[in-house]
Amino acid sequence: MAELVPIPQKQYTCPYCHERPIEASLSIPYVRGLLIAYQIGYRRFMGCRSCLRKKALQEVGVSGLVGWFSITAAVVNPILISYNLGQAVFVRPTPKRLRRHLHQLGLPEHPGLFDLTAIAYAMAAKMVMADGTAEEAEISIAATLGRDWLPDFEENEFRQVLSYHRDLPEVKDMxxxxxxxxxxxxxxxxxQYLNAIAEADGKRAFAERKLLxxxxxxxxxxxxxLQNAQNTDSETSSVAD
Ligand SMILES: [Zn+2]
Structure with missing residues (x-):
């Protein structure tokens, strides 16, 4: 059990370089053109300024490649590219936004004691939605096992988090x-908790295996x-992007 884990460090470490402290939170908008439609969205990153700069520039690169394949995307894309280029140049510490985004994740401003239940809500919500649908079997396993694991886990709160799962940071970053x-x-x-949620509907979908x-x-x-079921996957490096 690990409800509350004391952490010796004063600041969070940047999840990308594991060296410098987290200094800012950045929302990077993107647009992807499909043949006749387009997707628009944003991805949220927390990290040190240097790594966030790289993230914004990477998105400029990806948008430059795949952002053009629909008329609307072709119009929006140049705007977003220049916006992200601007962000990359001007990444500065954003203590307020960082505090808010950490709070959504259940993390206090400075690591000391943190709320594992909030983390469990967020990660479980992402796992339930991994295959694109909110299946009741998965939600109910998440709630039952969540309560067994964490005494302050509340099904209602979990369902609330589930309803804004799109606004949560990405699982790999968490x-x-x-x-x-x-x-x-x-x-x-x-x-193990996430694995049980993935298996709740009797099968682990490809998207769920990938997330695990x-x-x-x-x-x-x-x-x-993971070793038994997926010995074909030999990758061991971190997935940071
Ligand atoms: Zn970094």
């Missing part, structure tokens, strides 16, 4: 942050199920 924050038992328990593998990689753990 896992990267948790690598430096959770102890080994907590990491293992978290992974990314979580294990970024937490730097090797769960047994």
């Amino acid at each position: 896992a990267l942050i948790l690598r430096d924050v959770l102890d080994e038992a907590g990491k293992e328990h978290l992974w 593998r990314i979580v294990a990689q970024n937490l730097k753990i090797k769960p047994k199920q």
